[in-house]
Amino acid sequence: MNGMRTMLTLRVAAAAEAVSLALLLANLLTVHAGWITSLGGPTHGTAYLVTIVATWQTPLAAARRARLLALVPGVGGLLVLRRLRGREAAVPAP
Numbered sequence: 001m002n003g004m005r006t007m008l009t010l011r012v013a014a015a016a017e018a019v020s021l022a023l024l025l026a027n028l029l030t031v032h033a034g035w036i037t038s039l040g041g042p043t044h045g046t047a048y049l050v051t052i053v054a055t056w057q058t059p060l061a062a063a064r065r066a067r068l069l070a071l072v073p074g075v076g077g078l079l080v081l082r083r084l085r086g087r088e089a090a091v092p093a094p
Helices: 003-030 036-057 063-069 076-090
Strands: none
Touching: 003 036, 003 076, 036 063, 036 076, 063 076
């Protein structure tokens, strides 16, 4: 996977991870509908795992701290994207 595609995957997975966690928590605090939990749980878990894998494949995330941030459930992907934002601008395009 090239760098651009990996970054796009990371962005999408990070957003899905955060949104699915927010929906699961909102469901838990309100109606606690079983079908939301049944759909949201696996979605969140898959997005979490994709975020971790995409972070480890991103050349910009070679720093150990960025890779460790990916392991934070729920917001790890967003934290990694925030950390990589400055590095992405500093790397010249091929």
